[in-house]
Amino acid sequence: MNLSTITLHVPEQSKIAGRLDFVMMVSGALLILFLWAHLLLVSSVVLSPVIMNALAHFFEATYMAQVGGPAIFVVMLIHFILAARKMPFEQGQWKAFVAHSRMMRHKDTTLWLVQVVSAIIILVLASAHVFTVLSDLPITAAKSAARIQNGSWLPIYLVLLPMAEMHVGIGFYRIGIKYGLISSARRAWYQRAEVIMMAGFITIGLITLARFKWLSI
Amino acid sequence: MNRKLHIKIFRYNPLDPDSTPHMQSFHINEYDSMTLFIALNQIRDEMDPSLKFDFCCRAGICGSCGMVINGRPGLACHTQTRDLPAEITLHPLPVFKLLGDLSVDTGTWFRDAGTKIEAWVHGNDAAFDPAAEEVRMENALAEEIFELDRCIECGCCIAACGTARMREDFLGAASIVRIARFAMDPRDLRSDDDYYDVIGNDQGVFGCMGLLGCQDVCPKHIPLQDQLGIMRRMLVLNSVKGILPRAVINSLKHKGCCHEKH
Numbered sequence: 001m002n003l004s005t006i007t008l009h010v011p012e013q014s015k016i017a018g019r020l021d022f023v024m025m026v027s028g029a030l031l032i033l034f035l036w037a038h039l040l041l042v043s044s045v046v047l048s049p050v051i052m053n054a055l056a057h058f059f060e061a062t063y064m065a066q067v068g069g070p071a072i073f074v075v076m077l078i079h080f081i082l083a084a085r086k087m088p089f090e091q092g093q094w095k096a097f098v099a100h101s102r103m104m105r106h107k108d109t110t111l112w113l114v115q116v117v118s119a120i121i122i123l124v125l126a127s128a129h130v131f132t133v134l135s136d137l138p139i140t141a142a143k144s145a146a147r148i149q150n151g152s153w154l155p156i157y158l159v160l161l162p163m164a165e166m167h168v169g170i171g172f173y174r175i176g177i178k179y180g181l182i183s184s185a186r187r188a189w190y191q192r193a194e195v196i197m198m199a200g201f202i203t204i205g206l207i208t209l210a211r212f213k214w215l216s217i
Numbered sequence: 218m219n220r221k222l223h224i225k226i227f228r229y230n231p232l233d234p235d236s237t238p239h240m241q242s243f244h245i246n247e248y249d250s251m252t253l254f255i256a257l258n259q260i261r262d263e264m265d266p267s268l269k270f271d272f273c274c275r276a277g278i279c280g281s282c283g284m285v286i287n288g289r290p291g292l293a294c295h296t297q298t299r300d301l302p303a304e305i306t307l308h309p310l311p312v313f314k315l316l317g318d319l320s321v322d323t324g325t326w327f328r329d330a331g332t333k334i335e336a337w338v339h340g341n342d343a344a345f346d347p348a349a350e351e352v353r354m355e356n357a358l359a360e361e362i363f364e365l366d367r368c369i370e371c372g373c374c375i376a377a378c379g380t381a382r383m384r385e386d387f388l389g390a391a392s393i394v395r396i397a398r399f400a401m402d403p404r405d406l407r408s409d410d411d412y413y414d415v416i417g418n419d420q421g422v423f424g425c426m427g428l429l430g431c432q433d434v435c436p437k438h439i440p441l442q443d444q445l446g447i448m449r450r451m452l453v454l455n456s457v458k459g460i461l462p463r464a465v466i467n468s469l470k471h472k473g474c475c476h477e478k479h
Contacts, residue, residue: 013414015413015417015455015456015457015458016456017417017418017419017423017456018413018417018423018452018453018455018456018457019456019457019460020423021423021449021453021456022453022456022457025453085419086380086424086426088383093383093384096382096383097379097382097383099382100311100379100382100383101379103285103288103308103311104288104289104377104430105288106289106377106428106430106433108427108428108429108430108433109379109428109430112379112426112428174426174427177427177429177442177446178425178426178427178445178446178449179446179449179450179453180442180443180445180446180447180449180450181446183442183443184432184440184442184443187429187442
């Protein structure tokens with residue numbers, strides 16, 4: 001900004017829109033990779049709590065949990081703020097989009113509404129999850145199981161798991177579409193892959209939760 | 218065949234204070250190879266001469282008869298009634314100004330968008346020599362440009378776009394792909410920075426949310442999805458010049474990532 005553009009009668013040339021789109025895409029891609037890795041690592045409890053404890057110990061000994069955890073939370077906030085620029089927070093926009101979605105009965109259009117709603121739910125529930133876990137280090141299978149068995153976390157995870165997996169599954173597909181990495185010829189294949197991956201990760205997550213539920217502490 | 222079609226049509230005249238928006242039913246007999254355009258003409262000829270809808274070429278060339286057919290934007294002349302259920306609901310295209318019933322003003326919208334993106338070849342007028350032979354273009358390139366130039370500005374992609382429904386300043390797939398056409402054209406002397414200035418914003422390529430309503434309704438089957446992807450990559454790379462190493466950007470640019478001047 002300089003004096004000649006202070007009143008915006010002559011808008012300044014700026015590359016900010018492209019850079020923000022780039023950061024939104026990169027932060028989204030990072031969160032997708034993180035979430036898939038997170039789920040697979042936690043699901044190691046299904047094989048044995050000893051394996052999960054060993055993995056958790058590794059991430060804490062290398063300070064990846066202490067530094068990486070808050071860092072991922074910041075990335076999530078940045079991603080939310082950037083993506084929220086597109087959200088229909090104005091009532092008129094929401095009404096227009098819902099009417100449009102009903103009119104079109106078009107899968108990709110409807111899935112965007114799923115992304116908007118799941119984003120808000122994830123923001124709230126994942127924040128609580130991150131705070132609870134990181135404020136009670138070290139992570140152990142027994143503590144995770146206690147949260148599921150004694151506290152009120154099971155219903156929260158039963159909501160957060162499908163919401164997060166749907167959001168990243170749709171997001172993965174959407175990044176591919178927006179950046180032309182998925183060609184029109186391969187679109188149907190990726191749509192199927194997206195559904196299979198979502199179902200797969202949700203199943204792994206449910207099995208993991210069941211293991212925590214019945215793990216003897 | 219020979220079904221009895223029940224056609225429900227949106228009726229409203231915004232210029233008549235007594236007019237209220239409502240749906241009106243018409244019943245006509247279907248016959249082989251009947252298009253929606255034929256059905257509408259039959260209704261207007263035989264049942265209600267006040268019915269407003271636009272048409273001109275009846276061959277998918279003029280782009281006048283775009284309307285929402287059972288929830289999806291499409292051309293009436295391109296739509297065979299045999300491909301639809303016996304009950305057909307017709308609405309005017311959203312986003313555009315309603316003139317009456319099924320008739321909307323797409324012209325003003327496209328002229329405005331064309332002005333914003335400067336949808337014309339930017340040559341060096343001072344150096345133009347009217348006596349010189351026209352510069353030749355490779356046939357393959359001409360065909361590539363023509364592939365995107367086939368747009369008839371019917372407005373279906375805009376009406377099918379969730380972003381355009383929410384934000385009236387969104388330029389839509391037709392405008393972004395029009396810039397893709399100029400980006401390939403060696404006669405257009407604009408640089409990537411110039412293209413960025415007109416569509417490198419949330420009203421242009423970065424406003425697109427990848428919902429692909431446009432791709433799925435385009436009656437001319439223009440490769441909107443692939444072109445939107447190319448333009449997004451091209452302008453994102455342009456925006457991170459000076460941030461990402463130049464070698465990375467250059468190597469990406471020459472690997473089919475962007476449109477390049479020939």
